[in-house]
Amino acid sequence: MLLEIENLSKVYGKSCGQCIALTGDDMGTAICPVCGAVVAVNRINLRVEDNEVLGIVGESGSGKSTLLQLIYRDTKTTEGKMFFREMQGEDGEPVDIAGLNMMETVLMRNTMMAMIYQNPRLGLNFLFSGGGNIAEKVIAAGQRNYEDIRKSACYFFEKTDLPVSRIDQSPETFSGGQQQRIQIAKALAASPRLLLLDEPTTGLDVSVQAQILDMIRVLQKELSFSMIVVSHDLGVIRHLTDITVVMRNGSIVEQGLTDQVLEDPQHVYTQLLVSSVL
Amino acid sequence: MVEISFAFFDEDAKKEIRRAILKGIALPGYIVPFASREMPLARGWGTGGLQISLSIITEADTIKVIDQGCDASVNAVNIREFIVATTDVRATSTTGEASIIQTRHRVPETALTEEQVLVFQVPTPDVLTVVEPDTDKQKKMHAHLEYSKLWVLLYEDTASFGDSRIASRYPVEVNDHFIMDPSPIPRYDIPRLNDNPALMLFGAGREKRIYAIPPYTKVKPIVFDDRSFQMEDFTGKSCMRCGAENVFFDTLKKDGEVQYYCSDSDFCDQTLESRKSHAS
Numbered sequence: 001m002l003l004e005i006e007n008l009s010k011v012y013g014k015s016c017g018q019c020i021a022l023t024g025d026d027m028g029t030a031i032c033p034v035c036g037a038v039v040a041v042n043r044i045n046l047r048v049e050d051n052e053v054l055g056i057v058g059e060s061g062s063g064k065s066t067l068l069q070l071i072y073r074d075t076k077t078t079e080g081k082m083f084f085r086e087m088q089g090e091d092g093e094p095v096d097i098a099g100l101n102m103m104e105t106v107l108m109r110n111t112m113m114a115m116i117y118q119n120p121r122l123g124l125n126f127l128f129s130g131g132g133n134i135a136e137k138v139i140a141a142g143q144r145n146y147e148d149i150r151k152s153a154c155y156f157f158e159k160t161d162l163p164v165s166r167i168d169q170s171p172e173t174f175s176g177g178q179q180q181r182i183q184i185a186k187a188l189a190a191s192p193r194l195l196l197l198d199e200p201t202t203g204l205d206v207s208v209q210a211q212i213l214d215m216i217r218v219l220q221k222e223l224s225f226s227m228i229v230v231s232h233d234l235g236v237i238r239h240l241t242d243i244t245v246v247m248r249n250g251s252i253v254e255q256g257l258t259d260q261v262l263e264d265p266q267h268v269y270t271q272l273l274v275s276s277v278l
Numbered sequence: 279m280v281e282i283s284f285a286f287f288d289e290d291a292k293k294e295i296r297r298a299i300l301k302g303i304a305l306p307g308y309i310v311p312f313a314s315r316e317m318p319l320a321r322g323w324g325t326g327g328l329q330i331s332l333s334i335i336t337e338a339d340t341i342k343v344i345d346q347g348c349d350a351s352v353n354a355v356n357i358r359e360f361i362v363a364t365t366d367v368r369a370t371s372t373t374g375e376a377s378i379i380q381t382r383h384r385v386p387e388t389a390l391t392e393e394q395v396l397v398f399q400v401p402t403p404d405v406l407t408v409v410e411p412d413t414d415k416q417k418k419m420h421a422h423l424e425y426s427k428l429w430v431l432l433y434e435d436t437a438s439f440g441d442s443r444i445a446s447r448y449p450v451e452v453n454d455h456f457i458m459d460p461s462p463i464p465r466y467d468i469p470r471l472n473d474n475p476a477l478m479l480f481g482a483g484r485e486k487r488i489y490a491i492p493p494y495t496k497v498k499p500i501v502f503d504d505r506s507f508q509m510e511d512f513t514g515k516s517c518m519r520c521g522a523e524n525v526f527f528d529t530l531k532k533d534g535e536v537q538y539y540c541s542d543s544d545f546c547d548q549t550l551e552s553r554k555s556h557a558s
């Protein structure tokens with residue numbers, strides 16, 4: 001097992017102490033009736049195996065992005081544990097990454113886990129060139145030989161079908177689809193065991209979306225890493241994932257093999273989701 | 279009549295600055311905040327260095343002040359006169375005679391000794407400012423030696439120009455630990471920071487920051503493993519005035535021709551002097 005999440009919760013705003021118990025899908029709300037705090041993620045349990053691709057679907061505000069941000073340590077955990085096999089303590093056992101300090105978080109992001117954001121401005125440094133963004137990961141992993149860094153940058157540019165002739169240009173000069181490719185190239189440079197993708201193709205032309213999704217699938221198979229893909233687009237989920245998790249009000253309402261969940265949804269909410277798209 | 283303290287500051291003010299200096303010496307290259315004082319001097323350049331000089335100076339000291347190598351520039355003269363007026367210490371332009379040398383943008387050509395302190399005037403104390411404007415984040419990055427972004431700049435310059443474009447303020451790693459801004463000295467002076475017998479202190483008045491390189495500390499410019507540090511190349515050039523070679527030159531365009539002069543005016547005078555005495 002690569003990642004094991006136990007009872008993970010995230011409360012935005014000052015909690016009255018009862019927020020988590022009084023919210024969630026069984027309560028029909030993510031907003032605490034006592035203090036009004038938002039419980040974006042509510043006592044979630046989840047496992048990700050090696051080379052597995054997990055999809056997360058659910059309406060806007062159901063907590064999908066927050067869940068990824070908790071795993072990537074973009075935001076602090078309120079309660080719960082996340083054991084990530086690649087981060088091990090002195091005893092060789094996986095540590096709870098919810099408790100990582102800044103240096104450990106940087107190490108994890110530079111060498112084991114990567115995130116692709118819907119908005120490339122969150123994932124890329126626009127002050128650096130496309131190649132510079134990739135170089136940053138290679139450098140952070142300890143490489144100090146210029147030619148080797150350059151080779152890596154070019155390698156990942158090619159790997160993501162980007163024009164190497166433009167490697168020294170700012171991400172600004174690339175199209176939206178290419179900016180997502182640069183994000184992916186940068187992520188791959190961290191040689192991740194786990195790749196998190198938050199709506200990676202939302203907002204792009206349908207044909208561009210299809211190309212990028214195909215590329216992600218090929219790279220995932222070739223380089224063998226696990227992925228968690230958040231999307232409100234069931235087409236994306238169907239295209240990429242093995243397992244589908246359905247979220248509402250910060251809770252998981254249904255999960256299973258993607259084919260089964262999409263063909264034969266058990267939960268009424270999932271049935272609604274599937275029928276509104278199909 | 280109000281009595282003016284020796285070296286302008288009262289003892290409490292000097293102690294506070296000296297504490298910052300001591301902390302800086304204990305943590306080579308670490309940036310220490312201090313309560314910068316108002317100085318009766320044109321704002322901006324020089325007040326950081328001046329506050330250091332005034333807080334460490336004693337009656338037994340001899341002061342030298344240079345601006346880009348020159349003792350006679352208006353800035354240097356103003357600062358030197360202020361120090362002399364408030365301390366009555368001896369002033370000199372001869373590098374070898376000074377115990378405290380306050381400088382803007384140069385390291386003297388004459389090798390320094392353990393008896394000397396070199397005080398740099400610093401405009402931008404934090405080397406990370408170019409890649410991270412947020413000072414809180416800069417602090418964290420230093421704490422975690424998180425310097426990848428500086429190396430990315432070096433990577434990008436090398437990719438586009440074959441080398442770093444940084445002409446002055448070349449980032450240096452101090453004591454195998456922090457990366458530091460050496461103040462806007464030319465690349466030519468960077469190797470002089472390494473293993474230098476003199477204590478080197480850096481002061482930024484506007485930014486209220488002090489940092490230090492203790493004597494005999496390892497200082498090296500950041501360079502890729504497969505590249506070497508490039509300096510200004512003055513091969514075959516000599517000073518129009520004194521004939522010196524292998525020093526840092528100021529250049530002057532005259533009748534379409536480039537002329538070279540020692541940037542260090544004291545060194546130029548010394549060389550000229552010894553030429554004359556040899557000739558006679």
Ligand SMILES: Nc1ncnc2c1ncn2[C@@H]1O[C@H](COP(=O)(O)OP(=O)(O)O)[C@@H](O)[C@H]1O
Binds near residue numbers: 030038040060063066
């Ligand atoms: N930084 C934040 N501060 C306060 N509330 C937030 C923040 N980010 C998200 N939320 C709230 O948390 C809930 C879940 O949001 P999010 O995780 O973005 O959902 P999704 O990605 O499924 O649309 C929403 O109610 C949202 O308004």
Ligand SMILES: [Mg+2]
Binds near residue numbers: 064066
């Ligand atoms: Mg979202």
Ligand SMILES: [Zn+2]
Binds near residue numbers: 517518519522545
């Ligand atoms: Zn000369």
